[in-house]
Amino acid sequence: MITVVGAGTGSPPADDLLARAELVVGGRRHLDAVPLPETAERVVLGPLEPALDTIAAYDRADRRVVVLASGDPGFFGIVRVLAERFGPGRLQVHPGVSSVAAAFARLGLTWDDAVVVSAHGRDLRTAVHLCRARPKVAVLTGPGAGPAELGAALRSSDRVLVVASALGSPDERVERVSPADAAARDWGTAVSVVLCLDETRALGPVRTVAGGDPAPAGWALPESAFAHRDSMITKFEVRALALARLGPRPGDLVWDVGAGSGSVAVECARFGAAVTAVEKTAEGVEQIRANARVHGVDVHVVHGAAPEALSGLDDPDAVFVGGGGRELPAVVTACAARARRSVVVALAALDRVPAARAALTSAGLDCDGVLLQSSRLAPLPGDVTRLAATNPVFLLWGVRSPARSEGVAQ
Template structure:
C-alpha cells in the first residue's frame, strides 16, 4: 500500500485538559502511537507502561523515523502533538510526507492560551518560531520581528528561550521598550488555576543595559518577577517581565511561550495606560465600527518609494524617490530582517524598510538630523532605533544586520559594514571616482557586485500650460550580495 493510504492516521492535539471522546476512541483503537515523551508520559502511553502490549509506541526525537514508521504501518495510528497540530505543528510534516490524516482533533494552541492568560487580544499579533538550525539565526530573526512590531508571540526552543530573547533585544543598548509575558507549562495537565504575576510598575526607563546572567540555565531556579516572585515549578504560570529581569533570570520552566509587547502601543493589563494612536505608516485594519478584518500585520499602506514631501528633511538632503525605489529593491527588506541605514539623514530609506516590516537601526552623527529622523519614524508609525554617532566606530556593538544601506561616510563605512557579514549591501554615491573603490571592496569580500547610474527627470509644468522634464542629480548605486 502507498504511504498515503496505508495507515488510518488520527492527529490529536493536547493542551493539558481532558481529551475529547473522539480522541480517546482513536487512541484506544490505534496499533501505532507516535508522540513526544512528555505527552506519552502524561497520558500513560509510553511503551514501558504495560497498558497494551499489542500497541507499538514511538517516542519522538528526530521526525524522519516516525514518518517512516507511519508510512509502513497498516492499520489505525495516532499522532500526539501540542495544542493545535496545524499551527506550527506536526500536521505540515505529515502532509508533506504524503501522510494525509483521516482526522485531526485540535486543542487550543499555546499561543491562544498565552494571550488569553495575559488578557490581551491577539488578532493583530505576529507569531514567530525560534525553532530551527540551532546556530542563532532563528533567534535573531525572532528578535528582529520583536524590534519592529508591537505585538509578537515567540514559540521558544532549547537555547532560544525567554532569557536569550531578552539578551538579544538588549543587544547594542538601543533602548528597546518591551514587556515580555512568559507563559510556562501551559499544557501541564494540572487541574489548578494558573499563577499569573501581573506587573506592579512598568513606567521605568527602557532597558538598555547588558546583563551577565545565564538566561538559559537549568529550569527550576528561582528568578525575580516584576510582580510577586514565584519559584519556577511545573505549575502553569504567567509572568510579566521587563527585558532586564528576563535576561537576568537563570531559567524558565518548559515548555514556554513568550509574548513580546510594546506598552506604548498595546494595552497591557496592569500597565495603566492605553495604546497610542498608530502613525500614518500603519494601515487601518478595522472596518467601520472598530471591527478588524485582517489578522496579523497588514503590511505598509500607500505604496513605497514615497515622495520627498513625506519626510521632514533639510535643504533637499534626502534620497530621492527614484533612487530609493532601486535601493529598496536591492536591500529587499522583509519581516525578520535587520537593516542598517548608515548616514541616515532624514531616515527615508530606513523608514521605508521599516514600513515593509523589517527592524531598522539608523546611524547618523548630526543631532538635528537624528531628531528629524525620530520624528519622521513616529509620523510613519514605525519603530526605528536611532543611533547618534560616526560609522564605522559606532557599529561595533550593534546587532548584526541582514542588509546595509550606506548613504554617506566614505569607503571606511562600507568596509566597516562588511565586517558584520550582511547578506546585502547597497551604497549610494554622488561622485563617479568612488564607484571603483566601492565595487572593488565588495568584490574582495566575495560578493556578486552590480551597479546602476540613476539619471531621472521629472515632469514639471511650464507657464504656458505645457510641460518639460527637469533632470535630477545623477546618483551611482552599487550593490553587493553574498554568494
C-alpha cells in the same frame, strides 16, 4: 488512518480515540497525562525518523495509530511531517487550543494582528528582528532559543516579554518581565510560548487580514513625506531602486548608515524589517525619530559616526550607505564585511565611485551599479510644463552570492 490529537493547552484527548489505539506516539508528558490502553504500544517522541518508521509499519497493517501533540498540531506542529510522509488523506486531526491562542487569551488580547514566529530548531535572529520591528509577536521557543536568549538580544529595547509556561497544566505560569529580567533567569523546559509586546500598541485596530501589517501599498514616498534639512534627503527615484536592491522583509535587519533624515530607514521599516539608522548629527537623529513616529514604524537610532559606531551592532542582512566624505571607503568596507546579503551605496561624487566599488568587490560581493539621472515635471507660467533635472546620483550595489555567505561574521 493516523489520528493526530492536540493536547496540553486545551481539553484532554477524547477517551474513545485513545481506547481504540494500538500505537500511541507522543512526548513523555503527553503519554503520562492520559489513560492509555494496556495493550497499546507506546513510543516516546525523540528522534522523528524511528517514530515515523514505527507509525508506517502500523499504518501498512491498517492498525489504529494515535499521535499526541501540543495544542494545535497543524500550527507549526507535527501535522506537516506526517502529511509529507503519509499524505494528508491518511490523517485525521483533532486540534486543541494552540499555545499562542492560549497565551493571548490569558492576557485578554486579540491575536489576529500578531506575528507568529518559530525559533524551535531555527536561527533566533529572525524572531529577534521581528520583535524589534513589530508591536505584537508570539515566539515559539526551543532549546537555546528561549526567553533568556530572546531577552538578551532585546535587552536594549522597550518591549515587554510575556513568558507562558506549562499552559493548560496545574503548573501553568504566565509572567510579564523585561528583556533584561528574562535574560537573567533559567526558565527550564516548560516554556510554551513567549509574547513580545509593545504595550503602547498592544490593542491594535480592527483587522480584515490576520497577521502582521501588510506590505505598504506604495513606496519611494515623495520627499515631502519626510522632515529633512535643505533637501538633504535621498530622492524618491534613488530610493525606489535602493529598496529593490536591499529587499527589506520581515525578519531582516537593515542598517541605514549616514541616514540623514532616515527616509530609507523608514521605508525599510514599512516593509517589516528591523532597522538601525546610524547618524552623526544630533539634528539628523531627531529627524529620523520624528519621521519614524509619523509613519508608525520602529527605527533604532544610533548617534555616532561610522565606521566606529557600527562595531557594537548586530550583523545586518542588508545595508544602505548614504552621504559621502573621505571616510566612505572605510565605511563601505566595514559594512560589506558584515552584510549577509547586500550593500547599496548612493554617491553624488564621481571621484568616490572607484573606491566604493573596490570596497564592495574586495569583500567578495558581486558588484553592479547605475548612474541615475531623472527629470521631473515642473509647471511653467501659462499653464504649461517643463522637465526639471534632478542631480545625478551613482547607485552601487554589492550582493553576496550564497556560496560566499558562509564566511560572513555570524
